[in-house]
Amino acid sequence: MENKPQINDYLRTTDFPTIWCPGCGHGVILKSAIRAIAGLNLDKNDIIAVSGIGCSARTPAYGDFNCVQTTHGRAIAFATGLKVQRPDKHVIVFTGDGDCTAIGGNHFIHAARRxxxxxxxxxxxxxxxxxxxxxxxxxPTNKYSTTTPFGNLESDVDICGLAAAAGATYVARGSVYHVNQLSEVIAKGITHKGFSVIECLDVCPTAYGRKNNFREVTQMYEWLRDSCISVEKAKTMTAEELSDKKIIGVLKQVEKAEYVEKVEKLINEVKGKNKNDFHFLEVTPDEKAEAKEQLELRLSGSGGQGLILAGVLLGEAAIMAGKNAVHSQSYGTEARGGASRSEVIISDKDIDFPEVHNPDVLLVMTQQSCDKFAATVKAGGTILVDSTLVETVPEVNAKIYRLPITQIAIEEFKTAIVANVIAVGALAKITGIAPIAMLEKIVAARVPARTKETNIKALLRGYECAGQQE
Incomplete structure (x- = not known):
């Protein structure tokens, strides 16, 4: 018979003793979870334990797993990203009642829904x-805390009821008194395929116990012993008899399509239907971008000039050419005519912050945007001016390119709508963000089929015009 791992095999014993107060139930939950994991004979390298902030947040750190401590209320959001990226791993979130159902309440609901x-x-x-x-x-209602010194007037949230209603496919409850049962429901949750929630009824002797007349730690555990009843027994009791009881056991278990599998299925379907989409294009060696540590661009003008799409095109081309890129946008309340800007950061390295403050390259397509942003360009930077719409440029320490972008669009292509693509072509030439061949592929994949030829010609025209100014 194969030897199963023991409790200590899953612990970072060098981190003991724990930070928890004497009598705290968190240690019981940790041991129950590890007993469940050991009983399933899981490889600890296949486990990702995630926590937020609070007393519960320390739990994963005592386990010898892949551990991630995140921000308050966001543990499930981080865990979602981890699971989508690594569906082969067992992702287990340890979260407190406040961390999960207060600031993290929406993440809890929507992860259950998915x-x-x-x-x-x-x-x-x-x-x-x-x-x-x-x-x-x-x-609980009428119980005391430091912020409810006269008793809590609100009803307490039914964590399991909320999870079940939101769509969780496995919902269970256990307590730190009923340790064997707690390990069993955690093990079932880990092996269940779908969103599993196990509410662990816990004790806090220091903050809760002292405020609510539990003079000894043992009284809190005895209260759990007397208050908790099994699902099976609850079926034989009346609503009145159940009014002050906590039902423990598996409360819901159903089968339903799992989110990550649906995502992977959709990706494969999209790949099959859109073989020419830029996400699936092959990149040739000559389409790789030249090395630049980081380049920040701001494209500014008014709503309706297509600056958001221009930023997207540049960012996607950079990514396909082997760079990292982020894109952000800002626009007024008007769909047309209001101030608009699109910002792109492109780098060979990780991008730590997504906002542009002082761009290396600025595109201005209205006089207002030129007046507002020209002075923000880094010393020695570049400004591309649509000279059709911008008459004056403030004196700044930057190289100025003046191209009649909108005029070219109207006169040569009979529509101002391609001015943004002309600008993209010009920026590609000026900055070397991505080879023009790559941008042609991106534009072809992004624009409607009936306008593809026109937009590619506009792109190449912008590239040519910028080259004539060098």
Whole structure:
């Protein structure tokens, strides 16, 4: 018989003792989770344990797994990204009642709705224990906290009921008194294919117990012993008999299509139908972009000039040419005529911050945008001016390219709508963001089929005009 791993095989024993208060139930939950994992004989390298902020957040760090501690309330959001990227891993989230159902409530609901394959262990100790003992969404009615000194007037959230209603396909509840049962429901949650939620009824002797007349830690565990009943027993009891009881066990388990599998299926379908889409284009060696550590661009003008699409085209071409790129946009309330700008950052390295403050390259397609942004360009930078619409450029330390972009569009292509693509061609020549051949592919994949030929000609015309000014 194969030897199964033991508890210590999954622990970072060098990190003990824990930071938790004496009597805290979090250690019981950690051990119950590890017993479940060991019982399933899972490879610890196949586990990603995720947490947010709070007393619960330390839990993954004591486990010898791949661990990620994230921001308050965002653990499930981070875990979603991890699962989509690594569907082969077991993603387990350890989160507190406040972390999960207050600031993280929307992430909780929508992850359940998607039915993404992860296990969420909600460590419900009825209170914000780490930050001062404030009331949480799970604090029972009339119970005390530092922020409800006269008793909590609100109803506590039914965590399992919320999860089930939102679409979670496995919902269970256990308690830190019923340790064997808790390990069992966690194990079932890990093996369930879909969004699994296990609410662990926990104890916080320091913040909750002292405020609510539990004089000894053991009293809190005894209260759980007397308050919790099994799902099977609950079926034989009346609503009145159940009014002060906590039902433990598997409350919901159904089969439903899993989110990541649906995403992968959709990707394969899209690949099959759109073989010429830029996402699936082959990149030849001559289409690789030249090395530039980082280049920041701001494209500015008014709504209706196609600046957002221009930014997208440049960013996508850079990515296909082997770069990293981010794109952001800003525009007024008007769909046409209001101020608009599109910003792109392109780099050979990771991009730490997505916003452009002082661009290396500025495109201005209205006088207003020129007056507003010309002074923001880095010393020695570049400004591309649509001289059809911009008459004057403030004195700045930058190289100025003046091209009658809109005039060319109207006179040569009989429509101002391709001015943005002419500008993209010019920017490609000026900056070397991506080879023009790559941009041709991107434009062909992005624009409507009936306008493809016109847009490619406009792109090449902009590239040619910029070259004539060098």
């Amino acid at each position: 039915n993404i394959n992860m296990t969420v262990i909600v460590m419900n100790n009825w209170i914000y224990g780490m930050t001062g003992g404030q009331v949480s969404p799970a604090t």
